[in-house]
Amino acid sequence: MLLSVRDVVKTYSTADGPQVVLDGISLDVKAGESLALTGESGCGKSTLLHLCAGLDTPDRGRIEIEGTDIASAADAERARLRREAVGLVFQQFNLIPSLTVRDNLTFHARLAGRGVDPATLADRLGLTPFLDRWPEQLSGGQQQRVAIGRTLAARPRLILADEPTGNLDEATGDAVLETMQEAASESGAGLLMVTHSERLARRMDRRLHLRAGQVA
Amino acid sequence: MMAAALRALGGHWRRHPLQLLTLVIGLALATGLWTGVQAINAQARSSYAEAAVVLDRDALPRLTGELTLQDFAAARRAGWNVSPVIEARVPGTSLRLVGLDPFTSPPGSATAPLGETETLVAFLAGETVLVAPNTLSELPVGLSGTGVDGIAPGIVLADIAAAQRILETDRIDALLILPTPRDGLTPLTELIPGSARQEPAGEGGDIGRLTDSFHLNLTAFGLLAFAVGLFIVHAAIGLAFEQRRPLFRTLRALGLPSRTLTLCLALELAALTLAGGAIGIVLGYAVAAALLPGVAATLSGLYGARVDGGLTLSPLWWLSGFAMAGAGLAIAGGRSLWQLATLPVLAPAMPRAWAQARISTLRLQAITGVALLAGAAILALTATGLIAGFLLLGALLLGAALLLPPLLMRVLSLGARSATGPVTQWLWADARQQIPGLSLALMALMLALSANIGVSTMVGSFRGTFTGWLDQRLAAELYLYAEDESQAREIARFLEDRVDAVLPIVAAQANLEGAPGEIYGLLDHATYRENWPLLDQVPDVWSRLAAGEGALVNEQLARREDVWTGTHVDLGSGGRWPVLGVYSDYGNPRGQAYLGLDAFRDRFPETSATRFAVRVAPERVEAVSEQLASTFDLAPDRVVNQAEIKQFSLNVFERTFAVTGALNALTLGVAAFALWASLTTLSGMRVPQVAPLWALGLTRARIAQLDLIRAVGLALLTALLAIPVGIGLAWALLAVVNVQAFGWRLPLRVFPVDWIVLSGWALLAAAAAAALPAARLWRMPPADLVKVFAHER
Structure with a gap:
């Protein structure tokens, strides 16, 4: 199994006391499969995605990527997995502002020790005219394409996308999702995407709806 | 409405107490060092005024x-x-x-x-x-x-x-x-x-002119420290305004008029002036009280001027402290207020707008920097007065400081281009991106470092030259002071067979080119021929001096009256003579001349020779001293060992520059604080920039390590650029300011080991300044980093 989540619980401390965000969640993602994670605001979708990426650790439960339990792994091991096995796409794009589009595109792949041709990638994503620009000089859709390109260049086994089209108009969002799905299916990567959009969720292989921290 | 707005604006400081502390401390340091120096100057001037009142002697x-x-x-x-x-x-x-x-x-x-x-x-x-x-x-x-x-x-x-x-x-x-x-x-x-x-000495060489130059030096240092402190204030205020830009937008959207908002922020600046100014004045008093004994020793050692060691507080002094604090804050905050009043704050907030605005000003900064350095180069070739000398120093320092950020950008761009690994490439690029936010602190660091290098090079050159000069001028092993002429004759007879040579020291007061000075008579001897440092001389100078064909003059007199070899010098009652040579005479503000002993005796027949320089083998110095003391019942202070005089002179020298050293250290300390303040403030804004790196697989420890390397690397580049500026500063001090202020010019000596040590301190200061923000990043809970990516929860 590419991603296996078992009985994961996550609680946050708030001013009103502990708040359970995820309450015994379990799910699986196979290689080449795409899964949409939907639910209302605050139901824990993004938290679950962050836990799957090893950005945060659950209070209880197991999260395995290719058999490695990242919930109990050390910080350095989780960082290695993010570098080599996982690709992240965020709603806010989160490009590195000090690097040009070309360097942003190749950054993750080079961190993972993988060679990449930025020109070919840019051509595929329609970013060729912008290769030497800075992220802030691009539109939202262009920035998100760079973020997806950065992830695809690293050739991850698992792509985790958090509302990747949330800041984009419908047409641009569709194009971005299409690119992401194409790349995932070409490389046989698993795709877990958090989205509010029922329309986009329907375009995935499977969908999982969260309500109040539990699978509905 | 205003109260509600003030409350909302004040909330920023409650949430960012460290930033408030930085701002107040920056203002207090700037005001403190400036007012401290002013207090010292005021105290010293009041002492001179009292001295002048005694007789009004200088005016008559x-x-x-x-x-x-x-x-x-x-x-x-x-x-x-x-x-x-x-x-x-x-x-x-x-x-x-x-x-x-x-x-x-x-x-x-x-x-x-x-x-x-x-x-x-x-x-x-x-x-x-x-x-x-x-x-x-x-x-x-x-x-x-x-x-x-x-x-x-x-x-x-x-x-x-x-x-x-x-x-x-x-x-x-x-x-x-x-x-x-x-x-x-x-x-x-x-x-x-x-x-x-x-006639009254007037502008020529009176103590007022000499001490004025010293106080001008102190004032320049005070102004430098004030400028360095102002950089901290400027950086803190700029960031505080930038961080509150969304708040300004909200307040305006809720109906707060632009004028009221600007007034609220002006009130906030006034309150900060009162707080920072008050602390600064207390600090200034402490600085002045701590430095005044050193300054008094300096003035006494250099010019024989006495300054009261106690400090008196005058209302004018603390009012001027508040005025400086207010002016400083107006300079630092004025630009931000102007931006607030003129920029469309209702436009979408751009997190990097401030940095972008700074980048666009870098070009203008570079042009201004080059223009100022060009001005400094012109002044270096043409400056003749003390004020022009200080203008040269100002143009050099300010020009170099303004050029620093564009130069760093260029160096970092080249570095990024040559980097091979992704992390190294990011490090260069990130350092480049941080320059706008850190530029003020780095400029402050460079000002402090170059001032330190410049002043220490000057003092080192002075010390080296002075020590060498002492070795030459104090060539005799013993110096004797007889009680009267008859004892002097007896001593001379006694020493005849016991030592290698007895050289009489005779002197008379006279007007040299119309100003008071001394004329000495010199016995022709190898001691002088072999050891005396001559800056300018005619051929066969010593023989011609012994033959009474002319006079030697000291450098001060030569420079002041433009009397060099080939010209004549008027020695008043000593006569008018061709100048045969010019000798170095450091530490003496007055004119001085030497005639051959016979020529001197012709002019001043009644001058008694009660002082002698004695040449004797070093191993016999002690025995001869004891024999003299026991035979003639001479008091210990009448038989002086050359080594004692040298030690005394060197002690005076070291004491003289103790204040400079203290101000150097203080300025460097302020610059280190500026760096720490900027890095700490920026670290809060950096989380969104480094979080993607962490998400892509770099550990927090590695990112913190890179942050530390970046800060130390920037400090190293700044220190490297500060070295040529410091040398330029030292040259300007030695070749322009010193000549105008003291009347002598010193050769420039460089001390690379000192630069390495100073650079080491700068790196240590940068590492210390970056340590806390880096440690904070290293220990930052993942939940805080995740917030950067979270758009809901």
């Missing part, structure tokens, strides 16, 4: 020569309004004795107590002398004093007859010539043969 013409009280009486009888004066050291002390005649001396506050009959009687009878209250304890046994406010510390005022008794002489030094209502009087020089009229 005087008659000099071999004068007695009989000459004074003769002049008075002839209708001249003159007053006798004696100036010398009180034997066995460092106090300066001023003998005067209370009935004829010019009126001054110092002599006001003599209006009381009882004090006047005691003063005239020699039963009491007048001194500053805090000098009473320094009076030697047998001298009774009356404490009087208005007399400079270290000055002993005595009746002229009492002063003659103290000094065991029947001579007087000079007759002060006061305005005389009658015309047609016999000229004093005719009335008293052998005397010379000496």
Whole structure:
């Protein structure tokens, strides 16, 4: 199994006391499969995605990527997995502002020790005219394409996308999702995407709806 | 409405107490160092004013020569309004004795107590002398004093007859010539043969001019420290305004007029002025109190000027402190206020707008920097006055500081281009991106480092040259001071067979090119031929000097009056002579000249030779000293070992520059604080920039390590760029400012080891400044980093 989540619980401390965000969640993602994670605001979708990426650790439960339990792994091991096995796409794009589009595109792949041709990638994503620009000089859709390109260049086994089209108009969002799905299916990567959009969720292989921290 | 707005704006400081602390400390440091230096200057100037009040001696013409009280009486009888004066050291002390005649001396506050009959009687009878209250304890046994406010510390005022008794002489030094209502009087020089009229020294070489240059130096240092502190304030205010931009937008959207918002922020700046200014004034008082003894020692060592060691507070002083704090904050915050009033704050907030605006100003900054450096280069070639010298220093420092960020950007761009690994590439690119936010702190660091290098190079050059010069000028192993001429003759006979050479030291006071100075007579001897440092000389200079064909003059006189070889020098009663050579004479503000011994004796036949330089094998110095002391019952201070004089001179030298060292360290400390403040403030804004890196697989420890490397790397680049600026500064100080201020020029010596040590300190300061933000990043909970990506929860 590419991603296996078992009985994961996550609680946050708030001013009103502990708040359970995820309450015994379990799910699986196979290689080449795409899964949409939907639910209302605050139901824990993004938290679950962050836990799957090893950005945060659950209070209880197991999260395995290719058999490695990242919930109990050390910080350095989780960082290695993010570098080599996982690709992240965020709603806010989160490009590195000090690097040009070309360097942003190749950054993750080079961190993972993988060679990449930025020109070919840019051509595929329609970013060729912008290769030497800075992220802030691009539109939202262009920035998100760079973020997806950065992830695809690293050739991850698992792509985790958090509302990747949330800041984009419908047409641009569709194009971005299409690119992401194409790349995932070409490389046989698993795709877990958090989205509010029922329309986009329907375009995935499977969908999982969260309500109040539990699978509905 | 205003109260609600102020409350909302104040909330920022409650959430960012460290930023508030940085701002207040920055303002306090800037105000403190500036007001501290001003307080020292004010105190010293008040001491000079008191000294001048004693006799107004610098403003009056005087008659000099071999004068007695009989000459004074003769002049008075002839209708001249003159007053006798004696100036010398009180034997066995460092106090300066001023003998005067209370009935004829010019009126001054110092002599006001003599209006009381009882004090006047005691003063005239020699039963009491007048001194500053805090000098009473320094009076030697047998001298009774009356404490009087208005007399400079270290000055002993005595009746002229009492002063003659103290000094065991029947001579007087000079007759002060006061305005005389009658015309047609016999000229004093005719009335008293052998005397010379000496006009006031004026701008030429009086103590006021010399000490003014020292105070100008201090003021420049104070201004530098103020500028460095202002960088901190500027950076903190800029960031505070930027961070509150969304708040300003919200307040405006809720109906707060732009004018009210601007007024609220102006009120906030005023409150900060009061807080920072008040702390700064207290700090300034502490700095002044701590540095004043050092400054007093410097002024005493350099110019013989005494400064009261106590500090007095005046309302003007602390009001000026607040004014400087306010001005500083207005300079630092004015730009942000202007931006607020003119920029469309309702436009979408751009997190990097501030940084972008800074980048666009870098180009203008570079152009201004180049223009200022070009101005400095022109001044370096043409500057002639002290003010022009300081303008040169200012243009050099400011130009270099302004050029620093664009230069760093260029270097970092080249570095990024040559980087191979992704992390290294990011490090170069990230360092480049941080430049706008860190530029003020880095400029402050460079100012402090280059000032440090410049001043330490100057002091080091001074020390090296001075030590070498002492070795040359104090070539004799022993220096003797006989009690009188007959003892001097006996000593000379006694030493004839016991030592290698006995060289008489004879000197007379005279007007050199119209200003007071000394003429010495020099015996032709290998000691001088082999050791004396000559800056300019005619061929066969020593033989020609011995033959009485001309004179040697010191560098000060040569520069001031432009008398070099090939010209003639007027030595007043010593005659007019061709200049045969010019010698270095560091530390002496007055003109000086040497004649061959025979020529000197022709001109000054009555001058007695009671001082000698003795050449003797080093291993016999102690034995000869003991023989002299036991045979002639000489007091220990009359047989002086060359090594003791050198040590004393070097001690005076070190004390002289102790204040400079303290101000150097303080300025560097302020710059380190500026760096820490900027890095700490920026670290909060950096989380969104480094979080993606963490998400892509770099550990927090690695990112923190990279942050530390970045800060140290930027400090290293800044230190490297500060070295040529510091050398330029040292050159300007030695070749322009020193020549104008002191009258001599020193060769520039470089001390690369000192630069390495200083750079090491700068790197350490940068590492210390970056350590806390880096540690915070390293220990930052993942949940905080995740917030960067979270758009809901």
